[in-house]
Amino acid sequence: LLPAAALAGCCLCQAPESRRGETLVVVVPTASGHVGAVMVNPGPQQVLLDRAYAGAHVQAGSAPARETLSAGDVEARFADARRAMPEPPVTYVMHFVLGTSELTEDSRQTMETVVAEVARRPGADVSVVGYTDALGSTEHNDTLSLRRAQSVRDYMIAHGLRGDLIRAMGRGERDSSGSDVDDATNPGDRRVDVIVR
Amino acid sequence: MNGKLAAAVILALAAGAAAAADAGRIKTVKGSVQVERGKQALPATVGLPVQVSDRIVTGADGSVGIAFADDSLLSAGPNSTLEIDKFVYGDPRRKPAFETTLRRGTLSAVSGKVVKQSPGAMRVRTPTTILGVRGTEFVVEVTPETP
Numbered sequence: 001l002l003p004a005a006a007l008a009g010c011c012l013c014q015a016p017e018s019r020r021g022e023t024l025v026v027v028v029p030t031a032s033g034h035v036g037a038v039m040v041n042p043g044p045q046q047v048l049l050d051r052a053y054a055g056a057h058v059q060a061g062s063a064p065a066r067e068t069l070s071a072g073d074v075e076a077r078f079a080d081a082r083r084a085m086p087e088p089p090v091t092y093v094m095h096f097v098l099g100t101s102e103l104t105e106d107s108r109q110t111m112e113t114v115v116a117e118v119a120r121r122p123g124a125d126v127s128v129v130g131y132t133d134a135l136g137s138t139e140h141n142d143t144l145s146l147r148r149a150q151s152v153r154d155y156m157i158a159h160g161l162r163g164d165l166i167r168a169m170g171r172g173e174r175d176s177s178g179s180d181v182d183d184a185t186n187p188g189d190r191r192v193d194v195i196v197r
Numbered sequence: 198m199n200g201k202l203a204a205a206v207i208l209a210l211a212a213g214a215a216a217a218a219d220a221g222r223i224k225t226v227k228g229s230v231q232v233e234r235g236k237q238a239l240p241a242t243v244g245l246p247v248q249v250s251d252r253i254v255t256g257a258d259g260s261v262g263i264a265f266a267d268d269s270l271l272s273a274g275p276n277s278t279l280e281i282d283k284f285v286y287g288d289p290r291r292k293p294a295f296e297t298t299l300r301r302g303t304l305s306a307v308s309g310k311v312v313k314q315s316p317g318a319m320r321v322r323t324p325t326t327i328l329g330v331r332g333t334e335f336v337v338e339v340t341p342e343t344p
Contacts, residue, residue, distance in 0.1 A: 023324070027335050080303065081304060084260035086264045169287060
């Protein structure tokens with residue numbers, strides 16, 4: 001450890017006017033106040049940042065140095081990047097009549113909102129993800145979920161949206177909300193999530 | 198042995214398919230911003246797809262915002278270079294992963310479903326460290342070495 005520290009000191013002495021490259025990372029609360037976590041330098045010198053405005057400075061070969069910033073510091077330093085942030089994606093949930101790929105009446109109305117939202121967002125793209133309840137075989141549900149997603153995609157294209165902006169995916173009964181209850185006809189799982197970005 | 202070989206072939210095919218797919222799409226552009234793709238340098242425009250291996254470079258007056266297919270959001274401020282190293286999402290055969298490198302400049306980030314499905318699977322490299330993202334919103338600034 002000692003020779004490494006001596007060497008680092010030596011380099012700084014030889015070029016006092018030079019500035020070493022540095023990374024600053026800061027964890028920021030979300031709009032709803034949630035604070036996540038970032039592991040800096042995973043390895044022997046790792047530092048976990050898991051508080052609002054917890055930050056770390058890292059120079060090459062050195063352990064991260066912690067610093068807690070203020071909201072104002074972050075706004076001042078990252079103003080341009082933060083202003084360039086895209087709008088958060090929005091998810092709409094469509095429901096189907098049991099065992100079919102036919103939308104319920106309510107969901108056909110929601111679709112009008114989706115079409116308007118896609119038109120409003122600059123450079124919008126859309127994911128359509130189909131789900132089924134746990135009733136029936138996995139193969140059947142994989143097929144049904146994809147068919148549901150594709151029928152929603154077709155509907156959107158029929159309403160004037162560009163097909164290359166919409167990707168349809170089937171997830172079958174995987175990740176369905178009632179996964180703890182097998183073979184359940186959970187209406188909440190006979191759905192398609194439409195995510196507009 | 199055969200199993201291992203088969204697994205390697207499947208991985209290679211999946212990697213090819215993922216590389217061809219768009220990872221995200223540009224949503225905001227201000228000032229001069231370029232997307233370097235192979236030997237091409239494309240002017241960034243709203244709606245332009247972003248792919249794995251793209252390098253996004255902003256000028257002194259530039260900033261850019263990108264939404265990714267897993268709902269992650271990234272934006273870069275002026276004088277920034279951001280590289281998209283790896284993006285795996287929505288393929289049930291592969292572990293989700295989202296890896297980028299910030300060479301210089303500023304980055305603002307909100308993690309998405311890659312992190313929800315696999316905490317730590319979003320990584321941001323910089324010239325001096327690696328960040329393992331467990332959630333949600335964070336900012337990064339890389340100050341380059343000055344001679």
